Amino acid sequence: MSESLQPSVSLSDPRISSLPAAKSLSVERLLDIMKIDKKNSGPHKKIVILSRIGATYEQKATIVHDSVITKTLSEAVKVAPGEPARNPVRMATPGSKSISNRALLLAALGKGTCRLKNLLHSDDTQVMMNALAELKGASFGWEDEGETLVVTGGHGALSVPQAGKDIYLGNAGTAARFLTTVCTLAQASQNGERTIITGNARMKQRPIGPLVDALRANGSNVEYLESSGCLPLSIAPAGLKGSRIQLAASVSSQYVSSVLLCAPYAEKPVTLELTGGQVISQPYIDMTIAMMKIFGVTVAREVDRETGKPLDIYRIPKGTYINPAEYNIESDASSATYPLAIAAITGTTCTIVNIGSASLQGDARFAKEVLEPMGCDVVQTETETTVTGPPVGQLKAIGLVDMEPMTDAFLTASVLAAVATALPSENRELHDGSKPTTTRILGIANQRVKECNRIKAMIDELAKFGVEKKSLKMVWRSTASLYPS
Ligand SMILES: O=C(O)C1=C[C@@H](OP(=O)(O)O)[C@@H](O)[C@H](O)C1
Numbered sequence: 001m002s003e004s005l006q007p008s009v010s011l012s013d014p015r016i017s018s019l020p021a022a023k024s025l026s027v028e029r030l031l032d033i034m035k036i037d038k039k040n041s042g043p044h045k046k047i048v049i050l051s052r053i054g055a056t057y058e059q060k061a062t063i064v065h066d067s068v069i070t071k072t073l074s075e076a077v078k079v080a081p082g083e084p085a086r087n088p089v090r091m092a093t094p095g096s097k098s099i100s101n102r103a104l105l106l107a108a109l110g111k112g113t114c115r116l117k118n119l120l121h122s123d124d125t126q127v128m129m130n131a132l133a134e135l136k137g138a139s140f141g142w143e144d145e146g147e148t149l150v151v152t153g154g155h156g157a158l159s160v161p162q163a164g165k166d167i168y169l170g171n172a173g174t175a176a177r178f179l180t181t182v183c184t185l186a187q188a189s190q191n192g193e194r195t196i197i198t199g200n201a202r203m204k205q206r207p208i209g210p211l212v213d214a215l216r217a218n219g220s221n222v223e224y225l226e227s228s229g230c231l232p233l234s235i236a237p238a239g240l241k242g243s244r245i246q247l248a249a250s251v252s253s254q255y256v257s258s259v260l261l262c263a264p265y266a267e268k269p270v271t272l273e274l275t276g277g278q279v280i281s282q283p284y285i286d287m288t289i290a291m292m293k294i295f296g297v298t299v300a301r302e303v304d305r306e307t308g309k310p311l312d313i314y315r316i317p318k319g320t321y322i323n324p325a326e327y328n329i330e331s332d333a334s335s336a337t338y339p340l341a342i343a344a345i346t347g348t349t350c351t352i353v354n355i356g357s358a359s360l361q362g363d364a365r366f367a368k369e370v371l372e373p374m375g376c377d378v379v380q381t382e383t384e385t386t387v388t389g390p391p392v393g394q395l396k397a398i399g400l401v402d403m404e405p406m407t408d409a410f411l412t413a414s415v416l417a418a419v420a421t422a423l424p425s426e427n428r429e430l431h432d433g434s435k436p437t438t439t440r441i442l443g444i445a446n447q448r449v450k451e452c453n454r455i456k457a458m459i460d461e462l463a464k465f466g467v468e469k470k471s472l473k474m475v476w477r478s479t480a481s482l483y484p485s
């Protein structure tokens with residue numbers, strides 16, 4: 001899930017609240033001050049995002065409405081119960097975080113210029129762009145008032161940032177995991193400098209051990225600077241040897257995507273073998289492979305000759321990505337689960353454009369695999385998804401649902417499961433003595449090592465709405481389940 005909706009600065013941010021003038025500073029007062037700014041056009045305020053003092057991400061400032069500035073700067077928003085004022089709703093969510101960060105990386109490693117459209121503007125994409133710029137991997141420029149990002153790829157030429165300049169990746173799992181392998185590809189520096197990647201306090205707890213183990217076993221020199229198994233890492237620019245790489249992929253598929261994305265630049269063609277039990281989040285691996293193909297590199301997945309079943313072995317040829325002139329980023333399917341859930345819970349209709357059955361994102365299945373069995377009417381074309389909820393109070397429990405291919409959507413599913421109190425369709429019942437209105441969500445164990453422990457967050461936050469903790473039973477290890485009261 002992207003962090004794009006989280007305020008990056010609110011008035012309670014310690015950097016602001018510690019200033020002497022902060023005591024008399026309210027959001028209204030700030031809006032008043034902002035009225036007098038030469039960037040404004042008439043009554044419209046114009047805003048530009050600074051990358052550092054004196055430099056901006058976009059070339060031009062954009063008009064931002066007061067209501068959006070207010071929401072962004074406020075510490076909290078008050079939500080009034082009710083139904084959507086408009087029905088039906090037709091909308092698009094912002095660009096997909098996963099596709100944005102892959103597109104940025106592929107275009108940076110590629111040859112030629114690529115215009116990225118519908119790129120997500122978020123912390124996670126910003127840290128990815130900053131890192132690629134710090135590694136001198138690509139150059140970036142904005143067109144169409146920030147609607148298009150022009151990436152001029154460095155075809156895999158990367159430099160170690162100057163000593164003392166750590167690459168900060170916030171809490172972006174994709175950036176941290178993908179860039180770990182990218183940093184091994186940097187050109188060896190004369191004075192033996194290494195790239196340091198680091199993150200925020202939570203990122204320093206999130207696991208990266210299986211990826212580091214795989215890279216080390218392949219001859220890369222990666223060291224932990226604080227806790228073993230986590231960022232910060234110090235990475236030697238010694239290249240990627242390639243050939244056979246074994247990797248455990250049961251904690252995060254991002255490790256797999258990291259090796260796949262960099263594999264064409266290894267010294268020898270890579271055979272990537274996934275070990276260590278169930279591979280998590282396969283759709284994200286498929287997304288990586290599909291996007292690599294668009295950038296000119298075809299990955300072959302081995303198939304069991306007898307059964308015809310795909311194996312967890314991938315062959316990646318050596319090569320250089322060739323940038324398509326333009327790449328359109330799909331809208332974010334994880335973000336789309338929220339408005340679709342609003343339609344489900346309020347008995348209204350919502351259409352999300354730019355996400356359908358042909359989507360590269362696993363979370364695009366949420367409508368068909370979670371909302372439809374809950375009693376919603378779902379119409380999905382290749383490029384659009386429309387959900388109409390049943391009358392209020394009639395959402396059905398759905399028994400067992402495996403959310404391993406769409407883990408980020410489990411938060412939305414849990415909230416719906418807590419109010420889905422109608423009896424399930426016959427084929428969905430649990431036969432283990434649980435209440436018939438139980439929804440059991442499987443395949444989400446790794447949600448404990450996300451930007452927060454999402455399973456704990458779900459229990460704590462649902463409790464605030466009266467969903468009692470004792471009614472939310474959890475099964476740890478490989479599965480977790482949520483039971484509504
Ligand atoms: O590769 C990706 O873009 C992602 C993979 C998933 O992570 P895991 O493989 O760790 O489940 C997902 O949760 C994350 O939001 C994005």
Ligand SMILES: C=C(OP(=O)(O)O)C(=O)O
Pocket residue numbers: 001002003097171172173174175408450451
């Ligand atoms: C936690 C998330 O992803 P990541 O692993 O990329 O930080 C998310 O944004 O859903």
